[in-house]
Amino acid sequence: MTDNTALWLSSKRAAFALGPAPFPSAQSGEIVIRTRAIAVNPMDRLVQTSGDLMTPYLQYPAILGSDVAGEVVAVGSDVTRFMVGDRVVGFAASTDKTRNRPAEGAFQTHVVLLEHMTAAIPDALAFEDASALPLGISTAACALFQRDFLALNPPAKGALATGQTVLVWGGSTSVGSNAVQLAVAAGYDVIATASPRNFDLLKRLGATAVFDYRDPTVVAAISAALRGKTVAGAVAIGAGSVQPCIDILGTCEGKRFIATATPPASFDEVPARRGHWRKLIAAIARTVAGNIALAVRARRKKVTLKMIWGSTLISNEVGPMIFDTFLPDALADGRYVAAPAVEVVGHGLAAIPAALERQRRGVSATKLVVTL
Numbered sequence: 581m582t583d584n585t586a587l588w589l590s591s592k593r594a595a596f597a598l599g600p601a602p603f604p605s606a607q608s609g610e611i612v613i614r615t616r617a618i619a620v621n622p623m624d625r626l627v628q629t630s631g632d633l634m635t636p637y638l639q640y641p642a643i644l645g646s647d648v649a650g651e652v653v654a655v656g657s658d659v660t661r662f663m664v665g666d667r668v669v670g671f672a673a674s675t676d677k678t679r680n681r682p683a684e685g686a687f688q689t690h691v692v693l694l695e696h697m698t699a700a701i702p703d704a705l706a707f708e709d710a711s712a713l714p715l716g717i718s719t720a721a722c723a724l725f726q727r728d729f730l731a732l733n734p735p736a737k738g739a740l741a742t743g744q745t746v747l748v749w750g751g752s753t754s755v756g757s758n759a760v761q762l763a764v765a766a767g768y769d770v771i772a773t774a775s776p777r778n779f780d781l782l783k784r785l786g787a788t789a790v791f792d793y794r795d796p797t798v799v800a801a802i803s804a805a806l807r808g809k810t811v812a813g814a815v816a817i818g819a820g821s822v823q824p825c826i827d828i829l830g831t832c833e834g835k836r837f838i839a840t841a842t843p844p845a846s847f848d849e850v851p852a853r854r855g856h857w858r859k860l861i862a863a864i865a866r867t868v869a870g871n872i873a874l875a876v877r878a879r880r881k882k883v884t885l886k887m888i889w890g891s892t893l894i895s896n897e898v899g900p901m902i903f904d905t906f907l908p909d910a911l912a913d914g915r916y917v918a919a920p921a922v923e924v925v926g927h928g929l930a931a932i933p934a935a936l937e938r939q940r941r942g943v944s945a946t947k948l949v950v951t952l
């Protein structure tokens with residue numbers, strides 16, 4: 581028996597606490613990895629502080645975390661893509677409704693991953709850089725490739741140029757830098773937004789044009805850039821991203837569909853305990869009012885909106901399309917890079933709460949990572 585240690589969430593809105601965890605075994609379609617790097621996400625915080633709302637189905641005690649890279653230590657009897665010792669990155673699925681079990685949370689030293697949500701990584705890619713990928717690429721892929729979202733052609737080596745354009749609002753976020761790369765890899769032109777300091781990054785990732793989302797003329801400028809082009813849809817990421825995307829797509833030819841990643845009101849200020857309900861109810865009220873206003877505006881401009889849930893690809897063809905068919909080769913031959921750049925902010929599971937707090941204060945084109 582080998583030891584396993586986890587950062588537990590004992591109940592809804594509890595503080596994280598380190599403690600022993602059962603050593604997991606690999607069932608059918610699963611592998612177990614020894615964790616080497618974990619990246620933190622806004623979603624981890626939201627599930628901790630607003631689990632009542634975000635993940636009311638979650639079983640406690642829970643282990644959170646989606647982004648993990650490490651070495652394979654066990655494989656299920658029917659697993660064909662991995663062997664013990666392989667270096668991998670995977671989407672840890674503990675908070676997905678269809679999985680909902682602590683063994684699959686990233687915040688522990690040994691994690692169960694689904695074979696079809698795991699990719700081998702090249703020797704040249706450090707675990708900490710790889711750990712930036714899973715939730716960002718998954719959320720972007722849900723938006724771009726699921727049939728009930730943008731339904732783009734799949735990403736592939738030598739994908740034919742479609743001549744169509746995807747708008748990625750919030751291109752320097754983790755989700756956005758993956759959306760830019762995936763859309764380009766699928767044969768689409770990309771127009772993105774970011775702060776000017778991140779324009780070069782997004783051009784390196786393949787965007788043909790990048791605009792400053794804070795510029796008061798940005799809607800007119802992007803609408804002008806899209807004139808005469810066919811849009812394949814938009815991905816709206818970040819606070820206040822949906823309304824300008826509606827206004828832009830409302831002037832465009834093509835698929836007037838926006839996959840939205842961010843609710844219209846922030847839940848960042850909702851504390852886990854004291855003052856929780858007052859701030860949560862206020863945030864819910866702002867979200868409902870914001871959603872109604874956006875729905876009315878979208879209807880008026882003949883644009884469709886749909887909110888992404890970044891783990892739905894686990895249960896459809898998009899998960900294996902990304903983690904099996906596309907990502908391993910694309911990483912190996914450098915067609916795809918782990919982005920945004922990572923900053924290692926600590927070592928050991930105990931460093932995760934501080935990393936989450938740092939994440940709450942804001943990052944720019946940076947993924948915060950803890951090594952193990």
Ligand SMILES: NC(=O)c1ccc[n+]([C@@H]2O[C@H](COP(=O)([O-])OP(=O)(O)OC[C@H]3O[C@@H](n4cnc5c(N)ncnc54)[C@H](OP(=O)(O)O)[C@@H]3O)[C@@H](O)[C@H]2O)c1
Binds near residue numbers: 715716753842843888
């Ligand atoms: N629905 C889902 O399943 C799902 C899954 C994952 C994430 N999300 C949501 O998606 C959003 C991004 O998450 P993430 O982890 O990718 O974020 P992140 O990497 O932590 O985001 C940091 C970036 O946000 C950008 N940004 C800040 N304010 C913005 C705004 N008003 N408009 C556009 N960009 C802005 C900054 O860009 P500059 O520095 O260039 O200004 C910065 O680079 C969050 O709202 C998160 O909750 C949703």
